[in-house]
Ligand code: ADP
């Protein structure tokens with residue numbers, strides 16, 4: 001339904017993210033289809049917004065050049081932002097995903113810097129800010145998300161001194177030494193400091209940001225609070241940088257697993273695989289940060305040295321297509337598919353693949369059935385802001401069965417201490433962790449899973465959003481100077 005009342009008083013909560021929660025696809029007959037957008041940000045924020053009355057979401061609809069009129073979906077107003085083909089190449093694929101993404105993930109691949117990409121990043125950020133600013137009610141809240149939109153908080157503040165502005169970074173924030181490589185680094189910091197509250201996944205991310213602000217801008221930092229020269233009336237604004245580890249809608253995921261139809265689907269999956277003794281699962285966007293190559297290398301060696309028998313143990317690797325026009329992603333896909341092909345050539349039998357490789361999206365129910373069917377889930381990210389897959393697996397196991405192997409470089413490692421922890425760069429350690437996971441007794445699985453579930457069920461995404469918005473509510477009001485204590 002179109003949002004057809006231009007005189008509406010505005011929304012009390014406006015979310016701004018690069019993507020809308022849904023992507024538009026044009027069908028062969030010319031009709032438009034809307035599908036859920038990929039990634040953890042949408043998984044998390046979609047369930048938050050379902051509980052908000054008359055919220056708004058500003059973002060790109062996923063197709064070049066298109067700007068559908070604002071419309072209502074799931075009780076929320078969606079405001080599409082247009083990105084034309086050149087902006088997709090420069091702002092999205094370029095500066096966001098070939099400059100910032102690798103730099104913020106500890107240069108797993110080399111970041112590329114181009115001035116034209118930066119110019120496009122500024123232009124696109126301005127368009128998001130201009131779309132978002134008028135949608136908020138007087139004194140309302142605008143919550144900006146992720147690395148694609150780091151200039152937006154300040155741009156909105158220049159327009160709207162009355163609103164509270166929060167920013168949450170879903171990905172890691174790099175050490176000041178790495179961040180210092182970034183051309184225009186100070187503009188990025190100033191852009192972020194337009195917010196009243198800047199949220200991060202891990203304590204180390206918040207500390208890295210504070211160190212960058214101190215070192216590169218020379219602003220005074222006291223604990224989590226930064227004194228920022230005011231843009232308007234007040235000489236100084238206080239901005240808080242704090243950790244808020246994101247989560248999932250744990251109760252909803254857990255409840256899904258109680259449905260008889262999903263249980264049957266999970267059992268059918270195992271039957272389809274030939275009823276192996278063990279099913280091992282990886283679920284990732286096809287991204288070089290996820291450590292898929294390391295995982296497959298370890299798996300191939302375990303099969304090669306006979307530690308794992310492919311007739312007893314099957315691996316499923318789900319790899320969601322992602323950023324397919326960015327070179328590093330094309331290379332990664334080639335490499336992953338080469339390794340999978342080799343492993344299957346060496347170890348599959350007719351009718352049973354050693355690695356079942358799925359390069360596509362699954363709907364939420366099929367994804368949950370996969371988690372229910374898996375004895376071990378491998379999260380071997382080389383760097384990851386949080387990794388919601390780890391939390392989804394835990395929420396999918398009210399039966400207290402299954403083992404999570406978790407990289408210490410995923411944000412989730414700070415909370416999910418009862419997982420089998422691993423440094424995925426160490427292939428021998430990774431192999432040992434996989435074998436340990438496969439050998440855990442039912443009692444050991446139960447003990448670990450109980451502790452993991454306690455963590456995930458208690459700290460869900462609603463609590464995360466509540467904590468962030470509460471903190472934002474109590475942070476210094478925009479340009480009215482610091483709040484009296
Ligand atoms: P990122 O945000 O980097 O993609 P996360 O692990 O935090 O990583 O979030 C990924 C989200 O996308 C999870 O909710 C996961 O279930 C979902 N997902 C990953 N792969 C697929 C797929 N092939 N089909 C459907 N959903 C997927």
Ligand code: F6P
Nearest residue numbers: 019038039040041146170171323
């Ligand atoms: O933080 C994870 C994230 O990068 C989101 O910002 C993003 O929307 C998602 O992963 C998926 O990536 P993309 O939008 O580039 O397909």
